[in-house]
Amino acid sequence: MQVSETSPVTETDAVGTAKIKASRALVQSMIDHGIRYVFGIPGAKVDQLFETLQYSTAPGTPKLIITRHEQDAALMAAGVGRMTGTPGVVIATSGPGTSNLATGLVTATAEGDPVIAIGGQVPRNDVSRLTHQSIDSRSMMAPITKSSVEVQDPNTIAEAFTNAYAVAVNSKKGAAFLSVPQDVMGHEVTPEPVMRIPEYQQ
């Protein structure tokens, strides 16, 4: 089982506990897939992931590049995808942060650039309510990406990232969108063995 240490900043990460936050499992999946940069802008519903990325000391943790607009973050991720052949990663908060990704993901999917876009989302019990920064992002992204998935079970977060990677990198390449509700991102999970798609030829 591969679990990388992070600095013990949050109480769940104290030395000795077997469980980690889903955000750490997600970052570990990024490391396992060789992601070198993550572009984006934090917000209240997704800041747990930024906190994990900023303070992770795990080797291979992607570098965080904070932009001035989420559309540009999506285009930077798409540019990484176009030039390397493997997905760039962009993260935005819920509501307008995620909707700001739309044009960048439309462009990536039309033009064959592999991208994984992670949108923060309100907690699962708020998804159908009128509440701050709440939109049906899974539906919004469905017609303009190759796949649009909302992670419901925190224990499947690494699996969701792996499948997003596979979809993004399979020809015709394009964008894969993952909506992650706030309570899923912060939930405790048991770390999984490394999961990643094998090198394959097209």
Add this chain to the structure above:
Amino acid sequence: MRASEGEAACALRRFLSINHLPVVETFQGAGVIPHDLERLYFGRVGLFRNQPGDEILRRSDLVIAVGYDPIEYEARNWNAQGDTPIICIDDVIPEFSREYQPDTVISHGIAPVLSAITSLCEAGRGESSWHLPEASRVYLAGLRKRLEESSVPPRESLAAGSALVHPLHIISELQQRVSDDMTVSVDVGSHYIWMGRNFRSYEPRHLLFSDGMQTLGVGLPWAIAAALVRPGSTVVSVSGDGGFLFSGQELDVAVREHLRIVQLIWNDGYYDMVRFQEMSKYGRDAGVALGHVDFVRYAESFGAHGIRVDQKTPLGDALDWAFAQDGPVIVDIPVDYSHNHELNESLIEDALS
């Protein structure tokens, strides 16, 4: 678009080094043809049907479409009659249309398919092989000459002291300063048409265009991505004054991350790519006039460098200064777009004799 990807581009180059077939690139296929195969290059197609590449597509007995995606240049533009024989080699099954019904589709992957064909060609050497007919050689030589001539800036545009710079002059000066390892990202606008048609590139995916969606604002974000994944060489970004401000605020990222990006702005005060098409459709423009922005001060306000081309600072000097800066720099170029009506004129007839 898929022929410019790593292994596909390698396999295509090996294939072409044995089979000396003329090649037309789409904008997103730029950079596949290396220096030593440049005699096979017949320009790029993607917009208005008036390029040497369009002529060659019309005249060909067979078009081999490698990694071609219809979104780049729909077949109704280059095969309106639907009578051109086509072989499709790709990673995916194509989208069919009335004008795009390839006679053969091989979708197992560009790299393995072309490698297999190249091996067959190499094995079959010495036996009777295919030769380009003499009449075709003469035709191609004439077309190549026209392609070269079309990139030469008009003589009057080079007169010293002119306030505005002709697009071909900008491209010529830029070409001299860009080496093969540099990445050039291009935003969307009239400048994109000039660059797509006239700027040469010899490495795949080192000249980047948003061709499928033509999204404004791609230039600087892609340049930032290039500076991160290809450290060690300067990155050039080419935008118009319209598209630049879609994403200009990311200059902050370029400054923070200390990226060597030379950002050219072809400045005319209009959304010109919309404007010149409105002029040809309606005889007048609508909703395209922009205000004046001081891009040098804009750059400096972020902590970046800026320089403006004018009578005191010729283009060459400004570019030399920009390339020498250690960090992001904007070059504001007042561009002469008085010739842009030519961009969509002289469309080739569907049927060529």
